[in-house]
Amino acid sequence: MPEHLVLISPSANRVYAAATPSLITAETRALATGFGIPDIEVEPTVLGGVPYLAVRTPDHLAEDGVALLSNLSAVHALFRREGALLAPVELQRSERYPSDLVTIQKYQGKTNEQWTRLLLNVTAAATRHPRKLLDGTLQVFDPMCGRGTTLNLALSLGLDVTGVDLDRKDYEAYSAFIKTWLRQHRLKHTAEDKQLRTGGQTRGRRLDIEVAPTKEDFKAGAVQRASFLNTDTSDLDGLLRATSQDVIVTDTPYGVLHGSHGDRLARSPLDLLEVALSGWHRVLRSGGAIGLSFNRHVAPRSELSTLLQQHGFEPVTGEEDAFRHRVDASIDRDLLVAVKA
Ligand SMILES: C[S@@+](CC[C@H](N)C(=O)[O-])C[C@H]1O[C@@H](n2cnc3c(N)ncnc32)[C@H](O)[C@@H]1O
Numbered sequence: 001m002p003e004h005l006v007l008i009s010p011s012a013n014r015v016y017a018a019a020t021p022s023l024i025t026a027e028t029r030a031l032a033t034g035f036g037i038p039d040i041e042v043e044p045t046v047l048g049g050v051p052y053l054a055v056r057t058p059d060h061l062a063e064d065g066v067a068l069l070s071n072l073s074a075v076h077a078l079f080r081r082e083g084a085l086l087a088p089v090e091l092q093r094s095e096r097y098p099s100d101l102v103t104i105q106k107y108q109g110k111t112n113e114q115w116t117r118l119l120l121n122v123t124a125a126a127t128r129h130p131r132k133l134l135d136g137t138l139q140v141f142d143p144m145c146g147r148g149t150t151l152n153l154a155l156s157l158g159l160d161v162t163g164v165d166l167d168r169k170d171y172e173a174y175s176a177f178i179k180t181w182l183r184q185h186r187l188k189h190t191a192e193d194k195q196l197r198t199g200g201q202t203r204g205r206r207l208d209i210e211v212a213p214t215k216e217d218f219k220a221g222a223v224q225r226a227s228f229l230n231t232d233t234s235d236l237d238g239l240l241r242a243t244s245q246d247v248i249v250t251d252t253p254y255g256v257l258h259g260s261h262g263d264r265l266a267r268s269p270l271d272l273l274e275v276a277l278s279g280w281h282r283v284l285r286s287g288g289a290i291g292l293s294f295n296r297h298v299a300p301r302s303e304l305s306t307l308l309q310q311h312g313f314e315p316v317t318g319e320e321d322a323f324r325h326r327v328d329a330s331i332d333r334d335l336l337v338a339v340k341a
């Protein structure tokens with residue numbers, strides 16, 4: 001069995017970095033199951049004082065294994081073990097734009113971009129067609145997108161994406177950021193910022209972006225689309241087509257107030273999910289999956305799981321605490337994935 005060693009990215013966040021080897025181990029197992037490589041063997045290891053992930057794949061699936069490992073949330077470099085030495089392996093990354101698209105925005109309440117990537121990966125792995133993640137056809141929806149970490153991540157991976165957030169300041173900050181970023185990187189694009197209206201009623205604002213990595217792609221119409229709807233996620237009627245999304249990924253409110261949010265922004269994720277989940281279920285394709293990141297202090301895992309079942313989702317069972325980690329004294333973070341049959 002060929003053995004690969006994944007050099008784990010040095011993370012900016014010290015607390016998250018300590019949890020990374022076990023998180024990325026669980027992420028690799030989830031992706032391997034989704035990609036049909038169930039016999040993979042994964043374990044964190046240390047070589048020369050540096051943490052790596054050691055991964056053994058059956059011979060005939062070694063190439064598939066490389067594609068999978070290249071797209072882990074925290075891969076820095078990849079090697080193949082050759083006796084006592086390590087040979088570099090070319091990464092097969094999906095990223096199409098400079099990495100600052102995902103990393104440059106810094107604000108209180110931002111979801112760590114590696115965690116967002118991990119959430120997207122394990123959620124996509126649970127869908128009926130996990131390889132859409134790699135071929136650019138996965139349709140991503142973040143129904144509480146904040147200032148757009150998921151939007152930027154999906155764009156960088158060549159995917160189409162829609163986000164919803166009620167906070168006007170988040171919407172305006174994202175709109176200003178993405179327009180400036182697209183201009184500064186001289187990418188051919190359109191950006192339309194207008195009122196969000198249905199049936200003569202104003203529901204908020206909407207930003208629609210079309211972009212392509214090259215002028216030629218843009219001219220040929222090979223564009224990616226990102227939309228941000230600044231409205232209440234518990235009322236999506238008439239805004240998104242039924243069964244149009246492959247994955248829903250979102251970082252739910254933590255019950256910790258970041259900055260000055262208005263009264264309508266829910267602080268308890270369970271109350272909010274109770275009123276929003278049926279609308280989210282409607283827009284998800286059959287065979288699609290939902291991945292929620294949440295704070296166990298304010299949303300017990302079992303209650304969240306029950307709530308998902310009550311709204312027609314089937315939670316994916318796995319190792320109970322595989323993704324659980326402490327962010328700070330008030331946040332005990334975890335994720336839960338469920339599928340729509
Ligand atoms: C943990 S934050 C998401 C942060 C985001 N992932 C980012 O990196 O910027 C949760 C978001 O839920 C949003 N939210 C809370 N209640 C909402 C509602 N009723 N409709 C839409 N968004 C809501 C908040 O405005 C907040 O931005």
